[in-house]
Amino acid sequence: MKQSLLIVLSLGFLVTIAKTERPQNEINAGAGLVDITPTGEVTLAGSPSPKKTSEVKTRLYVRALVLSANDTKVAIVTLDTLKYPVELTVKARASIEQATGIPAANVIICSSHTHSGPLWPYYPDKLVTPITEAVSKAAQDLTPCTLGMARGRAEGVAECRRVIKDGHAWNRWQLKPDESDKYPAEAPADPDFDLLAVRSADGKYKAILYNFACHAANNRAPLISADYPGDVELHVQKALGYPVPTLFLTGACGDVNPIYSVRRDLFQERLGGEILHCLERLEPMAKPTLAIDAREFQMPGREHPEFKEAEVARNWPGQLEHYRKAYTSMKEREKPSYLYSLTGIRIGSDFAIVTNADELFCSIAMDIKKKSPFKHTMTVEQTNGAHGYVPSAKAFEGGSYETWFGEHSYLTTKAADIIEKQSLEVLGKLRTQETKP
Template sequence: MLSQKAFMQFPASAVALLVGCLVWCSSGHAADAPFRAGAATANITPPLGEMVVGGWEPVPADEVHDELHVRAIVLDDGDTKLAIAICDNVGIPREVFDVAKAQVEATTGIPVKNQLYAATHTHSATTARGKNSMVKDEELSGYQIFLADRIVDAVRIANKRLEPARIGWGSVEEASELFNRRWYVVEEEQRRNPFGGVDEVRMNPSSSSTLIRPAGPVDPEVSYLALQALDGRPIAILGNYSLHYVGGVPSRVVSADYFAVFAEHLGGLLETETQYPPFVGILSNGTSGDVNNINFRDRSARYAPFEKMALVGQLIARRVHESLGEVQYQDWVKLGAQQSELTLKVRKPDAEMKAYLAGVVQRPEEEKPYHRHEKTYAARTATLSESPDTVDVPLQTLRIGDLGIAAVPFEVFTEIGLEIKDRCPLSDSFTIELAGGSYGYLPSPAQHELGGYETWMGTNRVQLDASEKIVERLMSMFDAIK
């Protein structure tokens, strides 16, 4: 050990270098621990005959247009590992993700709170939902078990493929494919709801509607996280875009929608077809609960099945690819994660609504209904009546350098996602919806005042100010890891 006298004889520059080294080492970034990344996919296509969801009634699959996948990345800063997996599914219950997370922790050591798993919200995939999203299923179905196992497989392979890597992130804007789907319309009949009332706005107004204006914004930002090997070989790109889905899939046909088109086309643009380990392109769903791909002011365009999803997925991939040259890659960034449980009240019908819906159920089939989906909502509200009074929902935040990722288990309205971006204390951020679970739509209190499909009890299932509580909790979680 150096004596004080000997230490004082060192040049000032050497002392500064020594102190800097001590501070750097104490930060938890060990000199011999490079930043690493790995990526993998696993096929989650169901057998034919499994029920496809996305419309009002599920139908059995009788054809597969393109395979469904879980796409995963694992990051490692030497002290902390993060796993992110995005699944081609409309919405996955918490219990499926929880089973996968427990198995991943047992096999890889990645803590549960450091694992973020989400659904893309394709409307042409097999259901993984249970009977009631407010109640955990005691036993998983065959497809739910298969899905959990395949998530584990993808993450384990990505973890096995960890290699020294460089990391960067960026964003571009592409507003041309985004349209808020909630509109003020003139016709009162267009604004009827299944509870005998009239709303202020209509979701997906018909072509005969007299449009006034959309009821909310869109978010044109395409955010992405890029990973490459030290020799420049692409490892993975995780994108994020706030577009519900595109569709154009015939009934009973399985498809991953534009999310998979993005992944495949981006790999082609990067010329990764023959590389090993394979490049993994991923597109997560942002906050798109009230945004879709329908231009309600001009519906003249016509597309063949699957054509529009291909156009949209390829466009977003091109936009990301064009901007990759601007990414500032780093050799190491700090990783962090927070997870929290938020207790929310479950919405329940009051006596007046119960009485009205009881009349709906008893109404003769030949009698014209007030609203064509009123019997569907009579059943949905009855399910909520039998649900617990509260539900605990999981929230997550990840830190990847100065990039923040929020994870919310709802179909989140775009205005809420924009607020999260605006308030996040990190320099860049985006939100992945339907992450950690699937609890229905999440409108803001202001949007609840307007009514419309996404706000109806049974479509939305939790207290009306839930979005405010979620945003506040996320901000405190970001503060804890910034």
């Protein structure tokens, strides 16, 4: 710590007081962890034909990181669950503000999208209390820390799950095994990811954040699991030799899945191994200031929704009645527009996070990152709400279930353009704020 002398006049005497100044490379940071692993049999979410189990592969958690600098506090929360809806996000953020004083607008809550855990109704208060507890623990854990940034690359574990066959989009699992690699992918997958490491004064990591674009659907057995993010965390902790919360911020993976033809533990080696390499080549953050731009607006609903019976019958004949019911149910609940949250967080001068509340197609986020004014940009989906798939314009042309109107796809076909525009506006505003004298 640096110290300066402050001289004041008190009752006719000169008094010299030692004033402690925070080094410019430090930020106050705290981490919190709450176990939400089910204790009995649950229905695993994320499939038209869900399975039940009580067997645990990896434990489920709420993880929280609180950062505090220049009179600004932000809370970054990750949930090991499939999704978390807008109305519950509003309750949880309000509860956090009441418990910690951190403004609700300064809280982001990101679901990992694991397909191997229960949905929120399983929990007594729908996860509001454990989310609040995790952030409260993090807020009470605030200590001076340093930050480091890096970009990693994990190849050979994820791929665009949609291929074009006879002019139509098909998911790879709908084709015969010998056909799945026969047709061209509709769009790219993104092997690159950004990482932020938080280090305590004792040299140990207090928390690690990373952002990777791939569905958390690598668990191939009916087990309770945090999926590959849980495997990766255990791999990193084992190598470091001590437990450290590894917060997985879900990348834009609406059309990206694990490569199922490779062995399951490859994620640990490729993604977990690359995270460890990132820790070896961290770029120190010289001035970890904080800024946030949170906005809410109304996102239009789908234009002229219709039931794509011919498409469903062709692509997924066994699920025709499932998708008919999904269409009818959503049609009954349809709204002209939906409350939508989008948040940008700037940490230092070269690192930013921008969120959306969807299963965003990967190419959209890749465009945002390419146009971002920051060296490191995390595009984080499934955050502060769950509004279903947002396909690209090209994907709407190809069709298939991510584009069919229903519970999982009901926003305007222009949602991708709106999210990209709003995201870049937020990032631009955060950059302008950072460069002001």
